[in-house]
Amino acid sequence: MDVGDVGDGWIEPLSERDEVLTRWVERVAGDLRARLSVPELQRELGEIYTALTVALTAGGTDLRAEQFGELRALLADLSSGRARQGFTPRETAGTVFALKEAATAVMEKRNVGYRDYVRFSEFIDELGLFTFETYVRTRDQVIVEQSNQLLELSTPVIKLWEGVLAVPLVGTLDSARTQMVMESLLEALVSTGSRHAIIDITGVGAVDTQVAQHLLKTVMAAQLMGADCIISGIRPQIAQTVVSLGIEFGEIVTKATLAEALALALRRDGFRFVRRAAGAEIR
Amino acid sequence: MTGMDSQRHPIVTESDVVRVRQVVRTLAVAAKLSLVDQTKMVTAASELARNTLVYGGGGEMMIDLVDSGRRRGVRAVFIDTGPGIPDLDLALTEGWTSGSGLGLGLTGSRRLVDEFAIDSSPGVGTTVRVVKWSR
Numbered sequence A: 001m002d003v004g005d006v007g008d009g010w011i012e013p014l015s016e017r018d019e020v021l022t023r024w025v026e027r028v029a030g031d032l033r034a035r036l037s038v039p040e041l042q043r044e045l046g047e048i049y050t051a052l053t054v055a056l057t058a059g060g061t062d063l064r065a066e067q068f069g070e071l072r073a074l075l076a077d078l079s080s081g082r083a084r085q086g087f088t089p090r091e092t093a094g095t096v097f098a099l100k101e102a103a104t105a106v107m108e109k110r111n112v113g114y115r116d117y118v119r120f121s122e123f124i125d126e127l128g129l130f131t132f133e134t135y136v137r138t139r140d141q142v143i144v145e146q147s148n149q150l151l152e153l154s155t156p157v158i159k160l161w162e163g164v165l166a167v168p169l170v171g172t173l174d175s176a177r178t179q180m181v182m183e184s185l186l187e188a189l190v191s192t193g194s195r196h197a198i199i200d201i202t203g204v205g206a207v208d209t210q211v212a213q214h215l216l217k218t219v220m221a222a223q224l225m226g227a228d229c230i231i232s233g234i235r236p237q238i239a240q241t242v243v244s245l246g247i248e249f250g251e252i253v254t255k256a257t258l259a260e261a262l263a264l265a266l267r268r269d270g271f272r273f274v275r276r277a278a279g280a281e282i283r
Numbered sequence B: 001m002t003g004m005d006s007q008r009h010p011i012v013t014e015s016d017v018v019r020v021r022q023v024v025r026t027l028a029v030a031a032k033l034s035l036v037d038q039t040k041m042v043t044a045a046s047e048l049a050r051n052t053l054v055y056g057g058g059g060e061m062m063i064d065l066v067d068s069g070r071r072r073g074v075r076a077v078f079i080d081t082g083p084g085i086p087d088l089d090l091a092l093t094e095g096w097t098s099g100s101g102l103g104l105g106l107t108g109s110r111r112l113v114d115e116f117a118i119d120s121s122p123g124v125g126t127t128v129r130v131v132k133w134s135r
């Protein structure tokens, strides 16, 4: 280690691993109020401490440098783990910032100068910010995962009548979702032996060219399986927008409401709807 | 035309495109656009955001409310530093796609909005600016 460099004087004192690490674990355990056990923290922070000192010994303090790869990976694990366990961003970054206070005693004992201490502090701040960024990224990911789960939940295939299935679509229709809709619809057509499929888009906020393309594909797949496919729930603002975009649904039958689509499917199956004359008895 | 504080939204994943639609919807409501015009603006933004993502390799949207003195509107600018469009006339031909789309995104969104300006240079990137005014 290049101890002589101005500003690097904080690195050597960190070799007092036991003292610094013990304090660090104590502080973090106190902050997190026993939500993580001391042995757990000893292992987790111990690994981070090792990676940190090994990388610093190699020279340089640029977190992006190759020798910090292991440390970055460990910090990323720590913060994504904390994000998933429901710790706050403050608690998560606080774990890293606690290292500052944990190391203060050895810094004083070794008479580390003001400038060196500032460098040390800046370095820990970098680590804290890195942790924070990973935390945020993980939280975003969790949100995406949750909404994917919601998507799966929100595409049920419903049997409206003997031989008539419907899929009410709600929200946005991306490729992954369409794939899911298409698969469950085709499966249900086969397993129930249904001849009619209705895709209802009342709950879809906007139909852009990608959504239209996905819809067309689904309808085509259903037709290939011998089913009649109707798209229903095209609200006026959607109809106007689709026309302006230049999308043509061609031969595909569209209906304004799910009720009309069901009536059409039943008529195609030979049903007739007759309203009983007033006063006639129901048998 | 004066612009109020503009917002910047990254477009790097498919879920950003969803977010873009939501942001545009919110501002379109704030600009008091009719339901049809809201839907048109949201749909145009969806097309352009997806182009930014798919063809531009990602980029961002700048969006703000604008005021002409007489009318309010929403302005959205889609910016990427991707490969650019070598032949704009071709790209603006109905049904033409270099990928596997319907080739209706650019021509369609141009019809859906009140103002449409595209600026693209090969190797530099693409910027598309659209405005939808309240009636």
Ligand SMILES: Nc1ncnc2c1ncn2[C@@H]1O[C@H](COP(=O)(O)OP(=O)(O)O)[C@@H](O)[C@H]1O
Pocket: A209, B047, B051, B052, B055, B056, B080, B082, B083, B084, B085, B091, B092, B096, B097, B098, B099, B100, B101, B102, B103, B104, B105, B106, B107, B126
């Ligand atoms: N931001 C962009 N960067 C590069 N090329 C683009 C961009 N936007 C559109 N293009 C080109 O213009 C073509 C037409 O776009 P569009 O009308 O949206 O149809 P589609 O998305 O179905 O291909 C695209 O296939 C692509 O080659």
Ligand SMILES: [Mg+2]
Pocket: B047, B050, B051, B101, B104, B105, B106
């Ligand atoms: Mg497109």
